[in-house]
Amino acid sequence: MRSERSSEIFGSTRSHPAEHRDVSTTFTAMASPCLVLVDTADPLLGAAVGSIVKAEALRIEAKFSRYRPSVVTTLNENAGEELEVDAETADLVDYSVLCYHLSQGRFDITSGALRRVWKFDGSGAVPTQDQVRQILKCVGWHRVTWNRPFLRLGVGMEIDFGGIGKEYAVDRALALASEFTDEPLLVNLGGDLRVSGPRRDGSHWHVAIENVDCPGAAAGMLQLSRGALATSGDTYRYLIKDAKRYGHVLDPVTGWPIADAPRSVTVHADTCSEAGQLAKLALLRGAGAEEFLKAEQVRAWCAR
Amino acid sequence: MQSICRHSSVNLRAKWSLLILLIAGAGTGCTSLGAKPWDHDLLAERAMQVDAYPLQSGMDDHIYFSKEASSGGRSFAGGGCGCN
């Protein structure tokens, strides 16, 4: 599964020198580098927690994959027919519907079809008005019939949980890991991360925020002792045509990229799902992103 | 006969070099070649599989094996039937 938006801000934790090292597990999931840190002296426990997180991340990736046979590919291949989905998928759909209403239609899990005309592959190709008009016929939650647990997509439509899947995976993985152990831990899936609480000695986890203009260089350091961080942005996927920059966050109502969106928004909230959704909603507001975050009293950082 | 033997050993060496080069390339990570995981959509279609219609290609291999002297290539060179 691949997130609709790339996460260009990697949280990396760095312990201070001469302190004990956390037990870390790294792996790749959802086309992103992933990291689990457990603040413990027991390497076996650390490794066990790492594999629990990895298993859950891969399970969710496989279950909602757009390429390998999965719930999502089955739904997309049978667009037009009514299919019954399981409880977990139904919960994600319910959550997406809520976000759809809260964003006044701008957060829409059926917007993936826009990818068919918007190819951010570095070729600079921008679709014509006509192409966009045609593809909009296959986009829009209002064309979907949802009577839990029965879902029917319109013919030609496709569904994609990429916009909420990674944050959901962080929350789920952390919940499973916390059921397993009380030791403080940090789960970071490609830049979306959450901690179980402060470290054993009461101190904070240190998270480096990557510089948006120089990937790999740090722009600052955050101290995190609770909650989650999630980022939305377009640093890696964009088009430049006629000196105009088109970010890759597309507005499902107009079919065109959101104008004047910030290049990235990082939000801190209690859960990764909430943080990710707030970041996305801010981005979808375009020029009004900062105003929205301020009004909702969200602890966030925007980069333009 | 002599010249044929010499020629064929050059061909064999060329084939070996090509194979080793390709494997070495893969080993060192041809990261310039390939497609991102989200771009494997077309490659997942049936027509793009390495052996898209195995029943059909199995039957073809069997027919050609009984009419021609060559075998192998995509898969095993053996026949499994008496039409040798």
Added chain:
Amino acid sequence: MQLKASGATGAPTLRQALKVAAAGLLANGAAKAQEAPAKPPATSVDSGVLYYHENGRVQAVEPELNVAQKINEDSTLSLGFVFDSLTGPTPYGAVPSTLPQTYIRPYKIVPVGTLVPLTTSSGGSTVVLLPPASGSKTETLAATSIVPANTYPLDPSFHDTRVAGHVGWDQALTSTLKLDGGVAYSHEYDYRSASASLGLSKDFNAHNTTLSAAVNYESDLSFPVGGTPTPLTAMSGDFKGPDATRHEVDAVLGITQVMSRRWLSTLSYSYADSHGYQNNPYKIISVVDPVSGQPTAQLYESRPESRRKQSVFFENKIHLPSDVIAISLRGYKDDWGIKSVTADLRYRYQITQEYYLEPHFRYYEQGAADFFHYYLVAGEALPQYASADTRLAKFNAQTYGLKFGMPLNKGSELNLRVEYYDQRGNGSPSYAIGQLKQQNLFPDLKAFTVLLGYSYAF
């Protein structure tokens, strides 16, 4: 883009609504990780019937069925079954003559005194009873056939029924490493073959590169009708030698590389080493008079006891906006002196999103085996190995095919493929002697196949 006011008035803000929503999503703990009813297909069935017809000679009908069943996330069991029935006359290997010729093959041993009708013809042959050796309690029945003048000698008694099955297992060891193995068995009335294979494949570079290696071991037993003849002895009605065995080991190394979103490339190398009985027990080679070119004797053929084969195969598949092209090349060489080149081109044209039409062209060219001879000349020393089987001769062949495909409901496809195969060799070699100058020593082979296929996944 209205912004909601903060909670001062007590009305829920967007953020509070979102918090509640997220809490709801994450509420049900472990109960969530259940298998979805919308499952990917676990069983796939692939079936087909082939009809083969070769220039008014051989005819075959071959149904085949393969089933693959996913046992769990990582492993698949597959079963296959094929039934082959081949009838029709096939070349002896002998040269045609301006005079009629008689051929004989033993086929049954009966106790002395058995009443046998002497004029039955089984597919054009006449049964003869050979006088027993003195003191023997048994005598031999043989089939003789007469080939008219100026006709390419074909053995009319050819009929073959084959039944074969295989069982395979695929196991994913990690997300990038896969193991596969299988066993196969094939049985005809005069031949049986058993084989086992094992393979390993590993993905690199985010599944863009796959390296694979596999080995196969095959053990064959020939028990031809009338026994196995001693090579280069004269054709006779006597019962011949005992069953003969052959063993072969093959290995294949391959690399598949995703070149781009639309282009997949495969390169593989295979090597096979075979030891044992390589002869075709029914084929003969004529010995001709050095002046007239008339056959004076028919000898059973002789091939070396071992054979080493190598081939390199290169294929590219390119996905155009809706169509797909597949091009492949294969080079082959073995230690019998045979070299060949195969080029294959397929263009899958999508008529609509579902229906497709796929024209196909294959070109094949091979050189002769070192011991291939159209005939041997009387008076010259007999070589150690000699065969007149045109399968080992120099020739080229073209295949022209057209396939029509019709995906039915989800996961199933019906297809019909028609192909025409045309094999041509040199029927008039410049060195032909006497009457052989006017004979066609390599009759063209033209074959027509129809394959109806149906596959379904559920």
